[in-house]
Amino acid sequence: MNQKFILKVAKIAALFALFIAMAGVSAYLTLTLIIKSEDTVIVPKLVGKDVLYALELLSDLGLNTKVKGTDYSPVVAKNHIIFQHPAAGTELKKGRDIRIVVSKGSQNILMPNLHGLAVQKARIILDENDLCHTEISKSFSETIAKDNIIQQVPPPGVTVSRGNCVKFLISLGPRPIRYKMPKITGRELEQAVLFIENHRFLIGKIDYRFQANLTPNSVTSQNPPSGYPVHLGQTVNMVANRVPEATSDGNDLGYRADLVQHRAAYGFLKQRIRINVNLNGLSIDLYDSYTKPGESIWLIIPDNSEKIRLYENELLVETGTGLHALTETY
Secondary structure, three states: OHHHHHHHHHHHHHHHHHHHHHHHHHHHHHHHHHHHHHHEEEOOOOOOOEHHHHHHHHHHHOOEEEEEEEEOOOOOOOOEEEEEEOOOOOEEEOOOEEEEEEEOOOOEEEOOOOOOOEHHHHHHHHHHOOOEEEEEEEEOOOOOOOOEEEEEEOOOOOEEEOOOEEEEEEEOOOOOOEEEOOOOOOOEHHHHHHHHHHOOOEEEEEEEOOOOOOOOOEEEEEEOOOOOEEEOOOEEEEEEOOOOOOOOOOOOOOOOEEEEEEEOOOOOOOEEEEEEEEEOOEEEEEEEEEEOOOOEEEEEEEOOOOEEEEEEOOEEEEEEOOHHHHHOOO
16 A cells, blocks of 8 residues: 555656656747847848948848948949848848948940030039049130030940040130230339229239339330230239339329239128328328229339228228338238
8 A cells, every 4th residue: 555655656756857847948948949039130131222221221130231342233223232141031140240242233334414514513423423534625615614514525325334434525615805915015004004904904913124214103014015916814914114212302202102902802792992091191092992802902102101001891901100011911
């Protein structure tokens, strides 16, 4: 009786131990599967996807992106993925690398039409299509604005390979109208300066050489010479006959003076420019007018000016006790 009871108890204990063991194994396997499922992901399909979208997707899945390189593809658009490893559907642990190859688009493309475009815009289009530019030539054009493209080689619509270079013919704008250079020799220097600016030429270098047999302060030489073909905006250089010394009797101020220039600040609005000098105890405005932005003002200022003041919109911006002190900033 006791032996049967002992055997029964032993059998129950063995069954209970087996149950406990099976429960432990089951719990272990379940926990392992849960942990494993948290550490692994399924690699998505990336081929044909935009590279930025793929980067964001892989980052959200906890995978790293490694770009192996780029290559041309006749079927996959530029900046889209043409190859991935591991393949889509692969089970992969988080933190692992996904290698991709990015498409550079079709190797052969149609040459874009750059006619009439600004050079900078055309270069952006070429860069986007992996094309380069070289051998830029320039020519006048009555129909194409300055710095825009007149012609291109290869022409638009031609099939070309990426990496090829395009040659430009750039517009210089309309051909300048030619004039005969007017005669300014013999004029007083101040009159010559005004004459040149009124005829839309530019004042160049002014040299001073005294010749006793010629009128003081007059223009004795000009370049370009009188009658020479010139265009608007061309620079004119002059030589003026200056008297080195003169008596200070109050009547020779025009002979003892310096030609100075002031350029109005660049902007959008006209500015009131006023240049005032103290001369023999008197305050004189040599210039007082509204001036266009960037416009040059030329003045002849007597050497014996006691004080010179420059005002912009009635604000004193420069002062000097002599001519040299003021003109240093010009």
